[in-house]
Amino acid sequence: MIVNVRITGRGEQTLVLSHGYGGSQSTWDHLLPHLSQSHRLLLFDWNFHGAGAAGNLSKFSSFAAFADALIALLDQSRLKAVVFVGHSMSGMIGCIASVKRPDLFSHLALVAASPRYLNSDDYEGGFERVEIDNLLSNIELNFQTWADNFIALAIGQDDPVAVEKLRKSFKSMKPEIALVLAKTIFLGDMRDVLGKVEVPSTIIQVSNDFVAPVSVGCYMQSRMKGKASLEIIDSDGHFPQLIASQKLLEVLERVLVHSNKTS
Template structure:
């Protein structure tokens, strides 16, 4: 696993890492499936006023050389977490606030377990440790739902993107829908399917009690991908180290559709003593 760091500073460039602002504290923004670092475009100017902001593309992004994506290597969250750690090490970041959206929430957990000294606070936005329903646990999807998603992605990726994007956005925001549809549609279909299976079939519930870094879970009131109950499930498993903030909005992408509200919550969480 540590071989990824043998690239020296290469990973920083390969994943299109960018830094904004001149704050003394570093905040890292990590996007989710189907998007890239531009999903943070509305939040970066606000956060750069307070922090040094680090953004990058995950390895499956269409902005990254597709030869860097190894479906076997990235069949779990471990190498995604290792990429994150490598970037922080290569940038000489000793301590950071981490904001992970969707699958990147779990990437942050994995990285924080391995290198807790790198993180002073984890912000988990629309994240979930398990998407499949089980007895006593509502993850939001039945196995038949996921099988249908995987089948549609394989048979007609463009058609699936066009139907999935507005449902994930969930509000009548033409700009946000177009942005997500465009970024998701730019993924290579075979890479998109591989990543989707890794995400939707994962079960990281046993990881949660191992996290020792203080965390804030931020979730939309209604999200077809992650039920609100998942936020409170994670809080219970994280114990007293976590708190939950429910946004009075809908959809899986509040950083695109409700960024003034999200900015306000982030400011209260990170920039004050609340």
């Protein structure tokens, strides 16, 4: 499930940068020049892009398979106590992996992550059921058209460079994988995982993110078993690494300083 693994940078501490739905490792490009000066960086792509990704669709129906793939990668790379930076769906993948193998992680930086997107009486996830049903229907009807509309909302501002970068990675997804994975993400409920996460975490939310509102970050912080802090980036959209990279870097620097003190 993991392809295009690369290691760059220098330093004793290793950061693992894991992209979310529709993205690729290129979404981290703005952060690499700074982070690579003092840290070793492990990057990869989830294999829902390009040729050969559509073999067994069932593996995209559970985040457990993604978590197992992440654990296998860290074991193969002989890494332990990494700082894991997971965007969107990768945030919850990192949480699941940390429950299974806490020795592999020293800190989780969860960027615009969410354990559940569907609203309920006691939980604000950001979406009503009819909205999710329409989203899935549009993906099934015409993924490319849906992707164009979603990207414009997810970027959240007029940034043609960011839009084009994201469009390129989204358009490389297999439509059948895009649909199965979207169902896994938007219909899933992983709130019970939070109470099992003992690895320290920093939950990073964007102040105006239509995918993962600030209320989700507050909920996650209150439910984590281990120590959890909440950072709010004043920006728009779901991809701060593309549109608010300097603000995200400032948060990550605080995460790294804290991680060094506690390791």
